[in-house]
Amino acid sequence: MLKRILLSGSLVLLTALLWYLFIKSEDYLATLKVKATPGTINQTIKLWESTLENSDIIDQHKVDVFEHQITFSDSVYNYKWAIEKIDDSLSLVQVHIKDIDNSIKNRLFMPFSNTDFEKRSKETVFKFHKKLQEHLDNFKVTVMGIDSITDTFCAYIPIKSTQLEKASKMMQNYPILDGFVSNSRIQTNGQPFIEVIEWNREKDSITYNFCYPIKKN
Template sequence: MKKVLLSILAILLLALVWYLFIKPSDYTVRFEAKTFPGAINQTIKLWDQTQDTVVSVSQEGDDIYHLTQKIKFGDSIHIYNWEMQAITDSTSKVKVNIHDENHSLANKITVPFSDTDFEKRSRKTVLDFMENLNDHVNKFKVTIVGEEEIPTKYLAYIPLKVTQFQKAGGMMKNLNYITQILLENEVQLDGSPIVQVTHWNMEKDSIEYNFGQPIIRSERLPMNTDIKYRRIFSKKALKAEYNGNYITSDRAWYALLDYAKANDIEVEPTPVEIFYNNPNFGGNELQWKAEIYMPIKEGNE
């Protein structure tokens, strides 16, 4: 009996030491979101820009499922470790492990016995984010179509390097310019405007892409401008339909990555987007349509 009691005491002591000195979080908030992890990832990053108390937010490489956020409250820095896991195509589990850099031990001692200011502040911060997330999710829709072919097109384009959030601005800035020059030279258009991403840095949320207008190749192509030309070749890809403001059409990229992961399909993170509405005409953004393709890696087709 004495050995059993000593074993129990040892286990309890080890558990107490782990809880007070090793456990990485002082408090954890869990919730479910009606969207996929990539949309949550991007909303956290954009939400940060509206919060004066946020010190930084960071992501390790291409791991979009984990974010570390530092927020200043008074004399303390609170670290929010966000973990996101897809449940279905349109729902995710979110866990937020919260840690106070300066008062962690005190929090761990008091949290189990009272509803502390630290807990209240943590819940309020996460609830504020959830409201922001719900507002964003209601403004777009992504529908996974499945495997299809990227259509073959000959493209007159301008190469651009921007952040993902600036992508639509680059489109708006160059659409009229490209179209006007092509029409002045009597070049025949061949479909809706296209974005072809050539490089995507998920850690920095930056992209390099070609934006342009599909055309019929001819001898009339203007060669004395900064417009370039290339052919987009047909290739198997995962396809989604996006409805919403084109600023956030990249949300479909993340949905396709989740779909590829769930179905064990290797893809190339170089999406192609085709846009069917002109934002200059306004209207209900949920009626705007884009087709999004994520190329499937060769050998995985």
């Protein structure tokens, strides 16, 4: 009986060790609870990622999954961000981090020491969290009610871009629309707005008309 217990225990430990060393998807897992929607977190990750050196987007399955790699001097780290909506104002963020070239080495040493990989992983996630909090502190959204835009004619330019590029594309095309309206002596009828035609969240692509409302002659 004792031998069977020892054998069973050994098999369980061996299975757990094999899973930990060779099957487990990440070397380090960081978990955050953030007072923001998945879309806001997703776009902040992309904005933050674009400021990093030697960082490349690998894959984006949808708004709540984002993956990229950062190349350091001695290794390449893979970051897979999984964002889960808890309620309308709270999300759970899990960061699955793996050292592509030194994965097994890190897994062997991490339980017994604070490795450089672990320190760097914590520092990177901390920097992102700080950037996210700064972003959230810079704006506040208050829902005043439901409203609609009055029917109007408009001069417009069709645009396709990522969400991050949307504001810059509008600024880039504003002088064109404004110049056209002014030179044509067309009377305006309110502030510019956008008409969303298609929003592909999986590819992070948005197609819209940048509209300049005008009065019919």
